[in-house]
Amino acid sequence: MNGKVKVVAFVCENHAFAALRSISEAGESVPESIQLIKLPCTGRLDTAHLLDALRLGADGVIIVGCLEENCYHDVGSMLARGRVERCKAILKDISIEPERIEMINSASVNGKGLLLKLRQFEKRLFDLPKSPLKGGIK
């Protein structure tokens, strides 16, 4: 795929946010293509939001949450994982690449690892064919 990609990242405001903060403290910034949307917890994330982001023309969606065993709100990351898996199944059914959705669990101190994963995800999106939903469906 040529040109720019647009990625929506749903970020939990606790450990994942702290990880993003450590990225900026290290003097780097998240890839330009990534638009951050902050949630109180990844448990707030609805399946509809994930599908909506793709419907509105995003090339990929990332969910950044706490580590599952260390989730700030205990159950949030676990709930989100289930929803992401369900979404991937839906995407597969309608023959859209399920790789467009990915969940990343990050510890608050692992900014470097998170940045690496974000960049990898962005790179992987370039290899995928153009999203059939590109341009958005109203």
Added chain:
Amino acid sequence: MSNKVCVIISECTACSDLSREEIGEIQSLLRTDPRIASVIAIKPLCSKIGRKELRNFSVEECDRAALATWCLPGSIDIARLLPKSISSALVDIVNLLLISPKNEMGENRVSIPVRAIRASVSKLSLAEPTKDRRRKFASSAIAVIGSGDRALRVARTLASLGAKTKLLLLEPRAENDKTENLEIIDGVTPERLSGYPGNFLISIMKKDQELDIAAAAILLVSERCSVDISSPSGSKLKFVPLEQFENYSAQMSKVKGIVFFDDLWAISSSTEHVIPAWHLLLESAKNAALANLADSVAVIARDIKSTGLLEFLWAEAADAGVQFVRYDDRSRPRLEKSESLVTVKDLVLGESLSLPADIIVAPTKSRPWEPLFIEKLFIPADWNLRARIKGPQRGTAQSTCDGIFLIGYADFNRPSDELEPELSSAIVQILSFVRQGYIIVRGAVAEVDEEKCSSCMTCVRTCPYRAARMNENWKAEILSEKCAGCGSCVAVCPSRAIELKNCTTPQIQAQLSTSLEEVMI
């Protein structure tokens, strides 16, 4: 009556991508909206503010900055940060600015473009913030629930520090204690817990009489009791309580096999849970293997806890030759009493194992009321009925519900020397909580639309803070004083009856569509 919103715009051009003209445009745009009460433009923050300069901010300015970020979806939600100090909230706001990518000039910019504001204004559904979100405590009493010496010691310490203390002892007590500030009620059974932090009402049963006790905070003190596990009659098997294993092993002769269980529940089929003392269990197993007390030493455990130093203990025990077997609830270990064998399906290997078991060592029964008690009092707990605790796993005694403090309940039962620091930390935490005199209800809490609620109780089961309950009409109700605003209940609700203030579905949708607007054109 319609909700009126006050909008404050950051005028700082260094950290925002708005020009003067655009700000004027937004102001005029906002003023035409009937829901907006006033529009003010201020210069609260810019990217050049370092952490040092933050200290020089006046409180008034901080408040305005806080308000500004609260009003705009897509910015940091100050409402959730309110229990923190204002300066730490401000640090978070500045951090938000720093995260956003840099522009060509090398300056940070906030990613709240004009169109985002337009979109959010058109879909704004902010509830009117309550003017006074402080909930004052009805009483300043601390209820200490427990039994035995430890509970008594904690209660006396609290009373001597000047806190009004009510000690609810689960066992009858012969002598009468007359200490100032201390009231002892003995022989009680806790039944229910209602109210919210600072305003708890504990219903207890005492000699078939129901009493209500008001308390600002609750401290649960667990006491390990040494009930013997009796060996089944007519069998060669020997049950040894974990606590007495050290004494027992000093005089025992060599046997074929020793099996350590994490939980009596595994073999007794009763629903009483026993909380294992991992340190003691692993140490005992290691020592038994090193002393060559048996041909085979095995530890059968349901889930493996490896917090902190436990990791090393597992490794040491494994090096000493202890065999570890992991099982799950679907395939519980079976006990062949006549042959002294334990058959268990190993989860990792996926095959059945037969372990010789002449001696079975298990933690002694905790009090049968312990898990029941956690359930009855509606204390946040995980599936294993272990209370959830706030923050890091060690050195804290607060449950995820404000005002409920625990000693020895959380995670696993600890050796008594490890409980001592927890005990003193609990005393400090509970005193500082009670002396504050009020709690602040968070601005971002979940609310239920009773008309839509289908009474399925999904939210009650999901809420990690136990803030969701069913009310008299059998509809879900979320106590705003307990709610931490995580939004878990919002997403699981099948009838979409719950909305999280400040993070409503339309607000997320607005953020989504504005961030993807360019793609759509």
